[in-house]
Amino acid sequence: QFLAATGCEYRLVCQMVPGNRELWARSQVFAAPIVDLVVTIREADRQGFRVEGKVVDAADDVVVDGVGVSLVSLGELSANSVEITRSTQGRFTVGPLPVGRRYALQCDAEGYATATVGPFDATVRTEQVTVRLLRCGKVRCRVLRADGTAAVQAFVSLKRNEAGPFERGWQGNTDAAGWIECTEVIPGMFRVYARTSQRSEQAPAEGEVQVLPGQTSE
Numbered sequence: 068q069f070l071a072a073t074g075c076e077y078r079l080v081c082q083m084v085p086g087n088r089e090l091w092a093r094s095q096v097f098a099a100p101i102v103d104l105v106v107t108i109r110e111a112d113r114q115g116f117r118v119e120g121k122v123v124d125a126a127d128d129v130v131v132d133g134v135g136v137s138l139v140s141l142g143e144l145s146a147n148s149v150e151i152t153r154s155t156q157g158r159f160t161v162g163p164l165p166v167g168r169r170y171a172l173q174c175d176a177e178g179y180a181t182a183t184v185g186p187f188d189a190t191v192r193t194e195q196v197t198v199r200l201l202r203c204g205k206v207r208c209r210v211l212r213a214d215g216t217a218a219v220q221a222f223v224s225l226k227r228n229e230a231g232p233f234e235r236g237w238q239g240n241t242d243a244a245g246w247i248e249c250t251e252v253i254p255g256m257f258r259v260y261a262r263t264s265q266r267s268e269q270a271p272a273e274g275e276v277q278v279l280p281g282q283t284s285e
Contacts, residue, residue: 130157
């Protein structure tokens with residue numbers, strides 16, 4: 068029972084799992100005064116969606132400890148990411164989370180390329196996943212003009228061929244010798260684009276490079 072000012076609208080909210088800031092049961096909107104209000108608790112409100120994961124090095128399947136795990140809430144046109152836990156002895160648990168939404172998990176560890184698992188369509192269940200982290204690669208790219216001289220402050224963009232819709236890219240400007248170095252690069256095939264400047268109307272130079280775990284590609 069609550070004392071509430073009349074003439075205002077309210078919604079009663081029940082936290083279903085102690086300490087969980089996501090899983091709630093909610094009443095319909097009502098105006099005070101009201102009596103005999105019923106909040107219906109569904110199984111989805113109580114159990115939600117969970118992900119239990121194991122994180123290993125892709126090269127030898129040795130567990131990787133202290134990996135940051137971020138929850139990515141996926142909308143139609145956007146994605147919101149927040150770190151929520153870290154792996155302990157190579158394992159982590161996320162949830163319970165509200166059902167009826169789409170999520171992905173992003174795992175980050177020093178020296179490894181960021182790994183994404185999912186997306187998951189959340190229902191009342193526990194998803195078991197194994198995340199295999201690849202050692203980061205590095206790309207060193209030199210941009211030359213047609214006469215063979217270094218292209219100083221040329222704009223260079225590096226993007227994975229099979230990049231996901233919210234995956235990061237690598238970009239920047241070349242130094243005084245025409246070089247640019249991109250670090251912590253996800254292993255895979257990449258397209259390289261170079262322009263004399265970011266706003267240049269001249270046709271860009273294009274190339275392709277394969278990034279290998281723990282190695283430098285030029």
